[in-house]
Amino acid sequence: MTDHHGSCHCGRITLTLRETPGDVSECNCSLCRRTAGLWHYCAADAVSVEGEGVAYIQGDRTLATWQCPTCGSITHWTPLDPNYPRMGVNLRMFEPSLWHDLPRRFIDGASY
Numbered sequence: 439m440t441d442h443h444g445s446c447h448c449g450r451i452t453l454t455l456r457e458t459p460g461d462v463s464e465c466n467c468s469l470c471r472r473t474a475g476l477w478h479y480c481a482a483d484a485v486s487v488e489g490e491g492v493a494y495i496q497g498d499r500t501l502a503t504w505q506c507p508t509c510g511s512i513t514h515w516t517p518l519d520p521n522y523p524r525m526g527v528n529l530r531m532f533e534p535s536l537w538h539d540l541p542r543r544f545i546d547g548a549s550y
Contacts, residue, residue, distance in 0.1 A: 444532035446511035451489035467547025
């Protein structure tokens with residue numbers, strides 16, 4: 439298995455993904471449509487995040503969306519429920535060769 443390395447724009451936050459995504463998710467919820475994230479959902483042990491980010495907790499209080507305090511890049515999200523089995527990694531933090539040709543899965547987060 440190949441590790442994939444990514445980072446925010448300024449490099450303050452780095453991500454190491456220890457699995458290769460099979461698809462990429464696009465969500466139209468009020469937050470994702472504004473940040474244009476492309477999400478890979480995985481178990482927390484499939485990714486390492488280095489560097490200190492700033493968490494934003496939106497209205498439904500189910501997850502924290504993390505961004506770099508220097509450049510503002512949205513790097514990942516983590517659940518607030520410690521028993522929730524996955525997190526989201528913004529694949530736009532990685533080289534386009536990792537995600538460009540992956541099948542897109544649309545998530546209708548605006549209807550929830």
